[in-house]
Amino acid sequence: MIWSISWKNVWRNKIRSLVVVFAVMVGIISGVMIVAIMEGWVKQRLHDAIYNEVSHIQVHNTEYLKNEEIHLTVNDTTEMRRAIEALPGLKGWLKRTRMVAMVNTPWANTGVFVYGIDPEKEKQVTEIYKKIVPEGGEYLDKTKPGNILISDKTAEVLKLKQYIIKEEVMNQLKFENVPAIVLSRLDSLRDVRFRSPKEFREALKTELTKKELDSYGLKIIDKALDYRIRNKIQITITDVTGTPVQSTFRVCGIYKTTNGSFDQASVFVNSGELASLYDASTILTHEIAILLTDIENVDSVKGKLKGISVDNTVSTWKEMAPDAAMMNDYMIMYYIIFIGIVMFALAFGIINTMMMTILERTRELGMLMAIGMNRKRIFSMIMLETIFLTLVGAVAGMISGWILVEVLGNTGIHFSAWGEGFAAIGFAAIVYPVITPSFFVIITVMVILTAIISSIWPARKALKLNPIESLRTE
């Protein structure tokens, strides 16, 4: 009966209750959206960290982790290989050569890690092959010698990324409905080569108005981008005798992951070709990368591998990408803090509404006390009213938020304007919001707690009423 009367009481003043319901709904939608975006980013970062950068498990020579010298290879025993191949839930594994190198073009140079890989095996463990940019050439091929795969970021640093407004670019822009007036302004930049996006953007600023730049700038930059595929890059490494050696490779493809730092530091060549450069009789293994079918098994796998050789260090993805691990581990805490702040703000509105309700129903509450409704029941009635009021808004907010997340989870939310900034810290400029069912359980619990806490003050106010005085009120 208390439940029924409380529910009915919520709808006595429909407009006032709906205002609170709406406020709670908006609060919950924003909470769901922000948490879904955060979760989307974390999941993307976690996926990219594992599938592009560190895999689930890596094995290195312990000394190599302190000092990346060519001779500090993994103690790659038969026992180690057998143990890896016998791992339950093994998706793929590979060996890599990993060396500090200097790469240069006639216009610039930079330090990188050059990875000697088997391109086909790499496809089983990483997704770099899926990250070749449009018009960015192709992935490494074992049958095509002398090739190097570099990132968009490295291409930019080595000035292999240029911007030219050619005739075909003008045609593409025309096809994409860029107004003739804008195209005519671009005429003065036609066939001029710009070697950095900054330089090109500055040139566009001088030719276009701010509004034109805001509307068409990204499109023009995108279409004018031209990678210098097949350009030569010189690599300098130290061979097994400690002597610097050089070789020239041609850029076969440009890749781009969401992690700018990783991209800038990583170039890939065929392992056999790298071996001939450092002049070893066999291909050196500095890194073994292992991908499992289930991320939950990493600790047990680490336990199985770490005892095989005292020279090796077995690291999990959590140790190699602590940023992603930390975000993943503390996500629930972030949820609770964020929703806690939203609910704290909403609590004031809820308390205010319930106080008004008590004030309006003073005589009725006096009557209920007079005819024998005890304090516990009155307290419960007011608490249930608050819970119902808040829960209605929360349920509406959770459903609306979930629908919004489902829609935006497919289309993605574009933060292209801040893309470079995100890439610098390993996040994608397009985020696909995701929400886990457990989050809704957390919201429900927090909403009920907020309602209970918010009801305490109004309920205490009601309990302090004197039945005789209350019955006299108009």
Added chain:
Amino acid sequence: MKVIDIKDVHKIYDETEIAVKAVDGVTLSFDEAEFAAIVGPSGSGKTTLLNLIGGLDMPTSGEIIIDGTNLSKLKSSQLIDFRLNNIGFVFQAYNLIPVLTAKENVEFIMNLQKWSRQERDERTFELLKAVGLSERANSRPPKMSGGQQQRVAVARALASRPKFVLADEPTANLDSKSATTLLEIMEKLNHGEKITFIFSTHDARVVKMAHRVITLEDGKVVSDDVRE
């Protein structure tokens, strides 16, 4: 059989500088199935006396004993339970719960007392029939006239078969016809249910129908007429 025993009860309000004697040495008793009216001019102490009998207020001195229980000895929470189980209230302004139907309002106290559904249904049907509102069982108070609401209030007061019903100016807000109908119903229920009714009233129609009329002036009983 004596249901209410009031012994030399005083109630003094001294919140202001001047102490007000609202009830001044009242000694009364009420038997089972009495139909009594407390009359007197405004400020004579009628409502205060009713509040004291109903356990809504505590006397400054004296004792009120209901069916052997001294109200002054009960704690606040015990008093609430005592009211629930022993006293029915009818208020001048009806005071029904607007979100509940007539049936649900009548059932309310039985619900608090945890009666079974079947018992509740039977009693509610019986009482709504007695007050002539069987047809309006599912109507909510805002859709009913003042007279109908007060009849629902009487049914609610009687629902749990209390020892007595206190009615504070029950006809004050009613038109003549509704007031007469209500009084007839209450008298009938007084006979049928053998429940004591005590009214505070200014209404001559109530006084005319009462079997006993107690007159208060300045908080004192000035007359106590029992009619045969």
